[in-house]
Amino acid sequence: MARTTPPPAPLRSVYLISPSGVVREPADLDRARARLSDLGFKSRLDRTALAVHERFAGTDRQRLAGIARALRQAYPLVMATRGGYGLSRLLPFIDWRAVADSGKIFIGQSDFTAFCLALLARTGAESLAGPTAIADFGRSTTDDLTTALFTELLDRQLEILSFETADADPVDARGILWGGNLSMVAALVGTPYLPDVRGGILFLEDVSEHPYRIERALAHLWQAGILARQKAIVLGHFTDYRLGSHENGFDMPSVVRWLRATVKVPVVTGLPYGHIPTHATLPVGRRVGLATEKGLAHLVLHEHA
């Protein structure tokens, strides 16, 4: 009996899973899949991606099974439908070696930060801090630059991500790129799921967190010795917070000033990353370069062979 090797799957086919929060409006996911189809992506929805258990997209068992199925199917890309909350409680039950050995490219952000960092910590494998299906493709409009930065990264055509920075310390360094949502990074400190990256380039963003919480999380990373081990801290966008009536001028710029005064590591602001319409896709766990010049920062994501 002849065995035939299946043809290589195109890098434009994506398997959608829901490892975190419940998909509130399935129509959003229909729209996301239609938009992905317009962009040339074949997509398939995991069979429990629309499951509902409390605020989660299914029970822990269902969501774990979805991740396990994602490893066995033929699509090379695996994308989270959305963030929310839910991966934290799954981390000890995911077979990280199987995830790494699958060769699949996992993509997501926000709550998915826990997945990307745990995968890096347990196996060293790379994943993408990039779009989630609903937030980036399921809305009435899709951001062309977000889409382009995603597909160019997939196609290894994005060699350098350059961005304007109003506020960058001088830096010219190479190191492992890692990070994501600051609250999620902080919630992994002291666990086996935070990668022990030395000489890294740490990128951070957050949403709906008061600047004092951002500062407290940064103080946490600082006092755990994590910040001092990095070659640079790259700040994305910190959005959708509400200041109180007794801040007396305290705001995100105060936090950045405090960070600079506290750690000796170069800080670069302005990374197009976060809970914002226009954001880059970033390879978590890849060795990259970072250099600044007047008013600009360059993140070297993929170098010529």
Add this chain to the structure above:
Amino acid sequence: MARTTPPPAPLRSVYLISPSGVVREPADLDRARARLSDLGFKSRLDRTALAVHERFAGTDRQRLAGIARALRQAYPLVMATRGGYGLSRLLPFIDWRAVADSGKIFIGQSDFTAFCLALLARTGAESLAGPTAIADFGRSTTDDLTTALFTELLDRQLEILSFETADADPVDARGILWGGNLSMVAALVGTPYLPDVRGGILFLEDVSEHPYRIERALAHLWQAGILARQKAIVLGHFTDYRLGSHENGFDMPSVVRWLRATVKVPVVTGLPYGHIPTHATLPVGRRVGLATEKGLAHLVLHEHA
């Protein structure tokens, strides 16, 4: 030249410092001091307790100086005027050995959790998770039971704190009592300021945190190996949170169910502690006993010699 030893300071005299958030209404503090005076407490306000720097009660330098002055003055009790946010960034700059050697009894809660735990971690010294001046004595009404639980603990008259618990696993154990505000405990994981308590009795409370954040913080402690090392987890009150429109039944009881299903440690609910009017004063770092019987829990705080 004859040196005279000053008379021992009465245990009803308290020095007030502001290591965290700005005192918004100095009149609240006047009311607190008048109320403390009615209760037989002489009080003295540190000279920068009303300082203002951004959202903090003074610059870091001012707040650190307030803590240092508190060690040198004659009053045996040192109480925080309020919580808020601010201790996190001070922790590496406090002389913890001097704090312990001063013999002063430090009292506070909420943000002050960082102080109590860091003191325990660095020196093994005890402090009190108890009243803050403004929240407990500076309002139009003062809770008599909170006051009684505070003074009886100071006077070593409170041997057993018994409380109703609707939901307690059987436990009969002795161990170091530690904990406080869950968000603050979690923000110390992996730093030198979290005590490494083995076989302890961990108490937790929080305010204005959605149950999913409570669960994420508990998952953090769990995955850091901290929960499994305790003899019991005692839950106080988790208050003032707002559920969303897609919880599908998720709430604090779901979190407690998840906690019980996840860790093998006995969980006891109903501790009168948290951001609530009626709360106990608890000795952080003291070896205590804990026992449950039908519908009741008994925390043995001070045993007969």
